[in-house]
Amino acid sequence: QVQLQESGPGLVKPSETLSLTCTVSGGSISSYYWSWIRQPAGKGLEWIGRIYTSGSTNYNPSLKSRVTMSVDTSKNQFSLKLSSVTAADTAVYYCARGHSGSYFLDYWGQGTLVTVSS
Amino acid sequence: QSVLTQPPSVSGAPGQRVTMSCTGSSSNIGAGYDVHWYQQLPGTAPKLLIFGNKNRPSGVPDRFSGSKSGTSASLAITGLQTEDEADYYCQSYDSSLTAWVFGGGTMLTVL
Numbered sequence: 300q301v302q303l304q305e306s307g308p309g310l311v312k313p314s315e316t317l318s319l320t321c322t323v324s325g326g327s328i329s330s331y332y333w334s335w336i337r338q339p340a341g342k343g344l345e346w347i348g349r350i351y352t353s354g355s356t357n358y359n360p361s362l363k364s365r366v367t368m369s370v371d372t373s374k375n376q377f378s379l380k381l382s383s384v385t386a387a388d389t390a391v392y393y394c395a396r397g398h399s400g401s402y403f404l405d406y407w408g409q410g411t412l413v414t415v416s417s
Numbered sequence: 418q419s420v421l422t423q424p425p426s427v428s429g430a431p432g433q434r435v436t437m438s439c440t441g442s443s444s445n446i447g448a449g450y451d452v453h454w455y456q457q458l459p460g461t462a463p464k465l466l467i468f469g470n471k472n473r474p475s476g477v478p479d480r481f482s483g484s485k486s487g488t489s490a491s492l493a494i495t496g497l498q499t500e501d502e503a504d505y506y507c508q509s510y511d512s513s514l515t516a517w518v519f520g521g522g523t524m525l526t527v528l
Contacts (some may be wrong), residue, residue, distance in 0.1 A: 336463075341521070343506065343521045344463065344508075345519070346508075346519065347519045360516055375439075379479055393462055393463070401468065401469050402464060403465060403469070404508075405465045407452060407462040408462065409461075410462050
């Protein structure tokens with residue numbers, strides 16, 4: 300059974316960079332789109348972006364200037380960096396596995412709350 | 418405001434059938450992009466419910482079904498159960514935004 304687990308600081312100061320890692324276990328990291336989605340408290344889901352195991356990326360245009368994703372296949376991990384954060388970036392951040400072709404997300408991490416505050 | 422519009426809430430009694438819509442446009446659902454549905458129980462991560470408009474992953478009961486027509490998609494749930502009470506999100510691709518998008522979500526209340 301594939302499992303995903305997010306890790307990283309739960310508190311980030313305004314203007315700094317949010318960094319999260321997702322560790323994949325129970326399956327290969329190859330041939331999937333590894334994705335990040337966030338959800339502010341009481342609100343809906345927002346797609347942040349995805350990275351293929353080759354390193355190819357797609358980012359939400361609304362966040363593209365601040366987002367960087369990377370993948371480390373040797374560690375079965377992928378990462379998210381979001382720069383110049385503000386309070387509006389406070390949310391639960393989920394990592395998920397996405398299928399190529401018809402891009403749907405079949406395995407999700409439990410989510411991690413990141414609060415942006417001084 | 419998402420480009421995929423979902424009703425904020427729907428409700429039904431146990432055993433009944435409910436449907437919820439996901440309305441898009443010619444740049445997403447109407448352009449032929451697949452629609453996927455997720456169920457989010459309170460305090461948990463979303464779970465894939467329907468993929469490719471109408472397909473159920475292994476383990477999802479056949480009480481859940483999806484359909485798509487024109488610029489809209491629908492999720493139907495038959496034989497409502499109290500454990501179905503959750504938020505439901507549709508997802509598709511939007512060529513104008515060049516991004517994958519989620520609907521705003523529909524909260525299902527089982528009366």
